[in-house]
Amino acid sequence: MSTVEPLGLDEGLTVSVHTEDGAVQLEGAPGPWLAQSAEVWEGVGRQIEVSGIRATPELAELRVADELHVSEATEIAEPMLSGSGMRLAVSSGLLQFGEGADGAAARDLLASLDDDTVARVQSSWAGEGVIHIRTGARDDLLPIARAVGELPEASVFDTIGLFSGSSAGAEEPLDGGVDWGGAAGARRSPCTRRRRSCSSAPRPAWPSPRPPRSSRCRWPATGSR
Known part of the structure; x- marks a missing residue:
């Protein structure tokens, strides 16, 4: 490093x-x-x-x-x-969150779903009073909607959006990107599946600083190790 x-x-x-x-x-x-x-x-x-x-x-x-x-x-x-x-x-x-949200309510909601329903969830995004749940298959929408609708944890949200496919909506993070917003405290995992070993996939190298040339310093981008 x-x-x-x-x-x-x-x-x-x-x-x-x-x-x-x-x-x-x-x-x-x-x-x-x-x-x-x-x-x-x-x-x-x-x-x-x-x-x-x-x-x-x-x-x-x-x-x-x-x-x-x-x-x-x-x-x-x-x-x-x-x-x-x-x-x-x-x-x-699985769960990203936007400005003004801490992800806690969304984690509680996901944690209350059974394993079969969680397995249908491709990704989710939580904003202030909003949660968007995306699945990869249209056939998964109704089972997820039924399961979520039965949970008391869902009552804290003003809007619950369900989406299928891989394209992200305007209020959701882009696929493959990182949505950065409000702070989040760690809560229990929304999954009860048996823990898997950590992947050995490489992570990007930490950028090395270089002297700035102006009042706004932008260090050169680096690739993955």
């Missing part, structure tokens, strides 16, 4: 770091949060498959590949941010 050192530049500078695939996104004034974000990315990634991180001086949002690993990722990352003043949010390939 390349250590991120404080740049010691003008107070008004904004550092913007993005990997080519968008997995790593950093935005904010230079400071210790850069190194702390790198520590979270590398530390959690050594034990769990991670697919994205976005960080600002106030918030570190980590995305893990499997919702089953959200609680474990939180347990690993929280001590790394202790005393930093940064909040931690953890999303997953």
Whole structure:
């Protein structure tokens, strides 16, 4: 891992770091949060498959590949941010969330579904009072709708949208992308399936800083290791 050192530049500078695939996104004034974000990315990634991180001086949002690993990722990352003043949010390939949402109500809803119904869910997105659930097959829409409609946990949402196919709607994250928004606290996994071993898929390398050429620093994009 390349250590991120404080740049010691003008107070008004904004550092913007993005990997080519968008997995790593950093935005904010230079400071210790850069190194702390790198520590979270590398530390959690050594034990769990991670697919994205976005960080600002106030918030570190980590995305893990499997919702089953959200609680474990939180347990690993929280001590790394202790005393930093940064909040931690953890999303997953199954559940992402937007600005103003913390994902807690959506996780409670998904956790209440039986295993067969959860297996039909391709992905989900939670906003303020909204949850969108996407399935890969049209035939799965009705079974999911019935199961969700029977849950008391569904009553906290103003809107529950069900979608089939792979194309994302305007309020949903794009397929293969990372939706970054409000903070999320770790809750119980929405899946009760037996835990699987972590994939050995490579994660993108942490970007190495270079001196800025202007008041807005954009570090070169990097590919996956």
